[in-house]
Amino acid sequence: MTRRDQPGTADALLDLFDETVSLFHRLTVVAERFHAQGSLSAALRGILRGLRRHGAQTVPKMARLRPVSRQNVQLLVNRLREEGLVELVENPAHKRSQLVRLTPEGVRRTGEMERRERRLLSGLDTGLSVHEIARAAGILRGVRGVLESNQWQKRLQKK
Numbered sequence: 001m002t003r004r005d006q007p008g009t010a011d012a013l014l015d016l017f018d019e020t021v022s023l024f025h026r027l028t029v030v031a032e033r034f035h036a037q038g039s040l041s042a043a044l045r046g047i048l049r050g051l052r053r054h055g056a057q058t059v060p061k062m063a064r065l066r067p068v069s070r071q072n073v074q075l076l077v078n079r080l081r082e083e084g085l086v087e088l089v090e091n092p093a094h095k096r097s098q099l100v101r102l103t104p105e106g107v108r109r110t111g112e113m114e115r116r117e118r119r120l121l122s123g124l125d126t127g128l129s130v131h132e133i134a135r136a137a138g139i140l141r142g143v144r145g146v147l148e149s150n151q152w153q154k155r156l157q158k159k
Contacts (some may be wrong), residue, residue, distance in 0.1 A: 005136070015145075020140065035113070035122060039083075047076050052110045056101035058091060079125065085109060122151060 031042055040048070050062060059077055063070040077100050080086040085106035088098040100111065126133065146152055 014144065016139075034117070040109075040113075043076055044080060047073070047080060048106060048110045048113070050102065051086065051106070053100050054098040055090065058094065058097040058099060060097060062100070080106070088120070 028042060029044070033040075033043065046066070047062065050065065051057065056112055057065075059073050060070050062077075063073040066073065077086060077088075081088070084102050084103055087103050089101055091099045128136075
């Protein structure tokens, strides 16, 4: 019997999904309150954070990773360009799809945002060890990976 065949797997996954969605909504509220002094929405911060973590990317790639429409990401990128936080640069892999990258001001602002968040979170007592938190993140990453896989996409198409 494989793990997925164990009784209760579907119920456990549904519980995990419910908790993940609830946590997402709670984090949205916390982030909006915490970052209220700034002009950057959660969506704009998400674009900046993704560029900081993963480097320059095309708009279509950012849209696939989120997953949202390319047009939605393009609007966010345009706003960030107006604020001088990102710039478009030549993409050696593609003539028409430029890379979006952080400007020096974008690097500074995202670094500042991350430092404020780290200060806030450093005082948070979750009752969990660093190992437990890292394991939880790994579990969520693993589930996300399965849901992003070709195998899962094929299963969805069969429905």
